[in-house]
Amino acid sequence: MLIDSLKFSREQQTTRGTLPVEGMARLRNSLYSEAAAVPRGDDAGQGDLAGSGSLNYEVSGGTDSRDRPVLRLKVSGTIGLQCQRCLQLLAYDLALDSTLRLVPAARLEAEMSDDPDEPDCVAASAEFDVAALIEDEILLALPAYPRHEAGKCGGAPATEFASGAGRSKVTAFSALEQLSGLKQKSI
Numbered sequence: 667m668l669i670d671s672l673k674f675s676r677e678q679q680t681t682r683g684t685l686p687v688e689g690m691a692r693l694r695n696s697l698y699s700e701a702a703a704v705p706r707g708d709d710a711g712q713g714d715l716a717g718s719g720s721l722n723y724e725v726s727g728g729t730d731s732r733d734r735p736v737l738r739l740k741v742s743g744t745i746g747l748q749c750q751r752c753l754q755l756l757a758y759d760l761a762l763d764s765t766l767r768l769v770p771a772a773r774l775e776a777e778m779s780d781d782p783d784e785p786d787c788v789a790a791s792a793e794f795d796v797a798a799l800i801e802d803e804i805l806l807a808l809p810a811y812p813r814h815e816a817g818k819c820g821g822a823p824a825t826e827f828a829s830g831a832g833r834s835k836v837t838a839f840s841a842l843e844q845l846s847g848l849k850q851k852s853i
């Protein structure tokens with residue numbers, strides 16, 4: 667999904683749609699299924715994830731209060747993260763709304779500002795990759811240590827996918843432990 671970013675901004679264009687999480691290789695590393703190492707052949711797990719695996723996005727072009735070209739990005743949807751306390755599935759609601767200022771690539775570093783009131787900068791391009799920008803912004807917005815709300819760990823009604831994945835992980839782990847135990851004995 668490529669746009670001419672400055673033209674897009676100048677003409678105040680808007681594009682919206684849905685993006686499958688599956689297509690975002692970097693984001694997938696942060697998701698629950700990867701963390702829990704659900705086997706590729708686990709159709710139930712993959713299918714369930716795919717059900718909540720699409721994100722809605724809207725990108726619109728315009729200018730900021732100082733008449734500089736910007737892109738406004740909105741992303742919403744639910745992704746499955748792994749709770750860092752109980753290691754179970756955590757349904758995380760994404761609701762991004764960020765404004766990014768387009769600057770020439772050569773000036774990107776110089777234009778970056780630490781001022782929290784200033785929008786982040788992004789390099790303008792005639793072949794600007796919207797999907798990559800969306801993935802970048804999602805990765806920036808993810809919590810470093812996703813956790814269920816206090817008191818909601820483990821006991822929350824888990825989806826079949828979550829409990830199934832949890833079980834298979836435990837099983838795989840114990841199998842591995844048994845295997846390494848056997849190995850040590852045979853040496």
Ligand SMILES: [Zn+2]
Pocket residue numbers: 749750751752753754813814818819820
């Ligand atoms: Zn938890």
